Amino acid sequence: MKPWVSLGRAAIPGTQDALELWQREGEFSMRIAGYVTELMNSRQHGSEEALATYTCPLVASRPAPRVLVGGLGMGFTLAAALSSLGPDAQVTVAELVPEVVEWNRGPLGECAGRPLDDPRTRVHVGDVGRLVRESPGLFDAVLLDVDNSPEGMTHQDNDWLYSAGGLRSIALSLRPGGVLGVWSVEDVPRFTAALRRARFGVEVRRARARGERGAWHTIWVAVRG
């Protein structure tokens, strides 16, 4: 088997960490420098897609639905959101690391079918939390896949998103009946309770990493009450 080749390294704003992109033949891997486990692998994207396919159909029939996806990663959630929505939809993807956007405009973009080229896509380079705070009543759905889980943070700054204050801001950024979807590597019952306290109607769903195989991940589908 051919060795992994480094394609790039990027500082993660607001942290001491760096994000790395590696390629081995047609396979891509995103890693936080110094960590053995991958942040993402291009061969495992079933649950990233499920984050969109479990949520976007709930708002697809609204007029000109607006969806926020945070973050971009390898673009699988963004691509699945676009596939679930009609021609009048607009999907904003917020990505903290500018180089991740550049990588997706290069060879990495092929993995998810180049969703950045879709005319319905808008790119926001920056913190999704800040965008949520600045966007009251703007979105029909907010989809979050920015960390391992609401408790297992790789970026400490992201813990605000899952806090009572963060959930309140997300609820305010949603139109009535809007949907929040959250991806996690594991179930976190305390987060389910926090969503209910924030007056979301919550369903805790599961999806596999790779089709019928691979690890089970958790997706919260939370409807603004």
Ligand SMILES: C[S@@+](CC[C@H](N)C(=O)[O-])C[C@H]1O[C@@H](n2cnc3c(N)ncnc32)[C@H](O)[C@@H]1O
């Ligand atoms: C696991 S990946 C997302 C994978 C994505 N769902 C997909 O389908 O490929 C996490 C991404 O979120 C970005 N990120 C982390 N914290 C963020 C934040 N606060 N705002 C925006 N993007 C963030 C990371 O740089 C990374 O690109």
